[in-house]
Amino acid sequence: MNKLQKLDLGNVPQELKLMLEWVNEQNNEEIDWEKFQAIDWDFFVQLAIHHRLYPLLATKIKDDPRVPENVQTTLTNLFKQNTYRMLHLCAEIEGLGQLFKEKGIRSLFLKGPLLAEDLYGDISKRTSGDLDVLIPIHQLEQTENLLIAQGYQKDEYIQSLLNDWKWRHHHFTYYHPIQGTKIEIHWRLNPAPSREPSFAELWDRKRRSLLTNSVVYMLSKEDLFFFLVTHGARHGWSRLRWLVDIHKLTQQGLDWRRILKQLRKYQVCSVGGQSLILSQQLLKTNITEEMRSFFKGRRPLKLAEGAVYYVEKMVHLHSDPVPKEVAEYHAKHLFSLMPNRQKTFYLLSTLYPYYTDAETLALPTKFHFLYFPLRPFLWLWRKTKKKPSPKVEL
Structure with missing residues (x-):
């Protein structure tokens, strides 16, 4: 295993460290319970919900005498609710996949139940609040009309001037008031000024999912790594579910040379290194010889150190208003993720x-x-x- 300089995890809550011990897929008997004598179980549940790790934990702690019964019951109930939710989303994917095919809309499903099945082998072991679908930008209007015909309503939160929505944003959101389903229709993986593969390139490398009877496609494993790394970094890894995704994906025999070439092309190699350092030190991910190139220079470690802030605190980036301290830190962290060329484009974009x-x-x-x-x-x-x-x- 490649030796990495240790991150300072001294301020990470003990409750989260215990949670990660379970998520690490270790035998529970191997957990050193001497280190976890003063666990605040209410806080443990809060963290499990915040980091969206309760589906994995529910089965790990079941019938464990060291875990309070009310904690087991709470996580089990959440696990069941999530399973129903994922089954509902599966049905929606089935219908949308068929509709998109009939209308000639090329679509790539990015996350949701397809990702859960792909990485965890079970749709119930990962949460998903909505469906994310990537389509070519020229089919946006056609897709929107199709969704509205199906009863979806567009969330008009994006206000645009001089068509800046095309690059300042990367998806529109639609909500079905009866079914309670939310769909994000992407025309980019991430908002500009980041660089990324074109839809045509992603489409050429696509995989067919075997989860549904309808023909639905998802990203290749290497493109999926690119997407999950850039998406998680952009959100500061503030929910460790995204990091567990990386941990799971590294176990699936990726073409690391192709990944390295792609990350270098789009100048996000250090971001890939950040994700692997965090995954290795929080989830004990095995770092192989092929991964060493991701750790060249000081920058990947520095970015990983910057992300520890989000692990130490329970940061809610999606709940307004975001505290001023968090908003300022996150803005600086986002800027630090950018290569110099992207920083220049960002400053010009203002x-x-x-x-x-x-x-x-x-x-x-x-x-x-x-x-x-x-x-x-x-x-x-x-x-x-x-x-x-x-x-x-x-």
């Missing part, structure tokens, strides 16, 4: 008008081009008035 510029000064559509020279002045005006700056999705 000169492109935002929808808040139109809210500050309304201009007729034919004069929207004036927002480019006016943007610095409108930004300064908002700062003077102490209005919040626009939220940028990275």
Whole structure:
């Protein structure tokens, strides 16, 4: 095993460390319970829910006399609810896959039950709140009309000026009020200015899922590693479910040379190294000779050290309002993930008008081009008035 410099995990809660011992797939008898004498079991349950690890834990702690009965009952009930939820999503995938095929819409299902079956061999062992589907950008309108015809409603939270939605964002969200299903339709894996494979490239390397009777496709294992690494890093690995995904994926005989070539091409090799360092030190992932190239230089370790912040705390990035301290730290961490070229593009992108510029000064559509020279002045005006700056999705 490649020897990696140790991360400082001294401030990681004992409850989370115990949780990771179970998730590590070790025999429970091997757990050194002398280290876990003062476990706050209520906090343990909170962490299990936050990190979305309760499906894995429910079966691990069942009938364990060292775990309070109420904790076992809570996690078991959550496990059952998740199983029903995943079965419902399977049925939705079945229907959507058939519809997309009939309408000629090329689609790649990114996560959900397909990912659970692929990585864990059981849809009940991973949670999923929605379905994520990647399609070519030119089929967005057709897909939206199809979903609306099926009873879905679009969440109009994205406000755009001068078509900046195409690169500032990467998906639209649709919700079915009766079925309670949410679908995110992606035209990119991640928002710009990140670089990534084109849809055509991903489509050429696709795999067919065997979970459904309908023909549905998902990413190749190597493209899946690229997606899961960049997605998890962008969210600070604030939910360890994403890191467990990486741990599981590394056990599936990946073509590491192809992965390394791809990560280098899109300048995210250090981000791949970050994920493997975290996975190795938190989940004891086996680091093979082929993985050593991901750890060259100081940057992967530095990025991993930066992510420990999210492991030490129970960070909620998806619940507004995000505390100021967390928001500021996350913005800096996101910037640190970018290679120099991407940082340059990001800084330049702040000169492109935002929808808040139109809210500050309304201009007729034919004069929207004036927002480019006016943007610095409108930004300064908002700062003077102490209005919040626009939220940028990275």
